[in-house]
Amino acid sequence: MQKPPVNSLNLDLLVALRDTLVKLEKEKCKGMILTSESPSVFSAGLDIMEMYRPDHNRARKFWTTLQDTWIKLYSSPYPTVAAINGHSPAGGCLLALSCEYRVMVGPKFTIGLNETQLGIVAPFWFQDCMRNAIGERQAELALTLGKMFSVDEALKVGLIDEIAKDKADAISKAEDFLDEQSGLPALARSTVKVAFREATLNRLLKNREADTKMFLDFISMPKVQQALEMYMQTLKKK
Ligand SMILES: CC/C=C\CC/C=C/CC(=O)SCCNC(=O)CCNC(=O)[C@H](O)C(C)(C)COP(=O)(O)OP(=O)(O)OC[C@H]1O[C@@H](n2cnc3c(N)ncnc32)[C@H](O)[C@@H]1OP(=O)(O)O
Numbered sequence: 001m002q003k004p005p006v007n008s009l010n011l012d013l014l015v016a017l018r019d020t021l022v023k024l025e026k027e028k029c030k031g032m033i034l035t036s037e038s039p040s041v042f043s044a045g046l047d048i049m050e051m052y053r054p055d056h057n058r059a060r061k062f063w064t065t066l067q068d069t070w071i072k073l074y075s076s077p078y079p080t081v082a083a084i085n086g087h088s089p090a091g092g093c094l095l096a097l098s099c100e101y102r103v104m105v106g107p108k109f110t111i112g113l114n115e116t117q118l119g120i121v122a123p124f125w126f127q128d129c130m131r132n133a134i135g136e137r138q139a140e141l142a143l144t145l146g147k148m149f150s151v152d153e154a155l156k157v158g159l160i161d162e163i164a165k166d167k168a169d170a171i172s173k174a175e176d177f178l179d180e181q182s183g184l185p186a187l188a189r190s191t192v193k194v195a196f197r198e199a200t201l202n203r204l205l206k207n208r209e210a211d212t213k214m215f216l217d218f219i220s221m222p223k224v225q226q227a228l229e230m231y232m233q234t235l236k237k238k
Pocket residue numbers: 005006008040041043044045046047048049087089090091092114115118120121122123214215218219232235236237238
C-alpha cells in the first residue's frame with residue numbers, strides 16, 4: 001500500500017486493492033505479502049472522510065467495495081502474509097487479520113480494532129476475524145475496550161505470529177512462511193484454508209445487504225457524525 005500519509009482506506013485505495021486481488025487470483029499467484037510504503041503506518045484503517053457527511057451512493061459503493069476486498073483477501077486460494085511495518089488500527093488490523101500469517105515490526109507500533117473508542121462499532125465480520133485469531137474471551141475484552149495492542153501484547157495473545165526488527169526482517173520472515181507453503185499441493189492447501197474460513201465468509205455473503213444497510217443507517221446517525229467530527233478534529237490538532 002502506498003497512499004500517503006497513512007494508507008487510509010478510501011474508495012480509490014479499496015478499488016485498487018480489490019482489483020489487485022482479483023488479478024492475482026486470475027494469474028494463479030503463488031503467494032502475497034501485504035505491506036506498506038510508509039515507515040510508520042501499515043494502514044490507518046477506513047478513511048474517516050468516507051464516513052463523515054457522506055454522499056449516500058458513494059457511501060454504499062465504499063462499503064460494498066470494502067466487503068468485496070475483504071471477501072477476495074480472506075478467501076484467496078494462494079497464501080497471504082501481512083508484513084505489518086507500522087501502526088495498524090481498525091480497518092488496517094482487519095487487512096492484517098485477513099491474511100494467513102502476520103509478522104509485525106517491533107517494538108513501538110500498535111495494532112487492534114479500536115472502533116469502540118471512536119464511538120463506532122466494528123462490524124460482525126471484523127469481530128469474527130479477531131475472534132478467529134485470538135479466541136472468544138480475548139476478542140470480547142479487546143473489542144469492548146477498543147484495545148490497541150503493543151507488539152509484545154499482540155504476540156502474547158496470538159494476534160500476530162512473529163515479531164521482526166525492521167521491515168526487511170519482516171519481509172524475510174514473510175518469505176520464509178511463503179517458502180514453507182510453496183512445496184504443498186495447491187488445491188489441497190486452498191481447500192483446507194477455505195474450509196477453515198467458510199463459516200466466517202458465509203456469514204457475510206448471506207448478509208451483505210443487511211450489513212450494508214446497517215453501515216449506512218449507522219453513519220446517518222447524528223451522534224455518530226458528531227463522534228467522527230470530534231475524532232477528525234483531534235487527529236488534525238495532533
Ligand atoms: C455498523 C458498522 C458501522 C460502522 C463501521 C465503521 C468501521 C470503521 C473501521 C475503521 O477503520 S475506522 C478508522 C479508524 N482509524 C483510526 O482510528 C486511526 C486514526 N489515525 C491514527 O491513529 C494515526 O493517524 C496513526 C497512528 C495511524 C498515524 O499517526 P501519525 O503518523 O502521527 O499521523 P497523523 O495522525 O498525523 O495523521 C496524518 C494525517 O492523516 C490523517 N488521518 C489519519 N488517520 C486517518 C483516517 N483513518 N482517515 C482519514 N484521515 C486520517 C490525519 O488527520 C492527518 O491529516 P492532516 O491533514 O492533519 O495531515
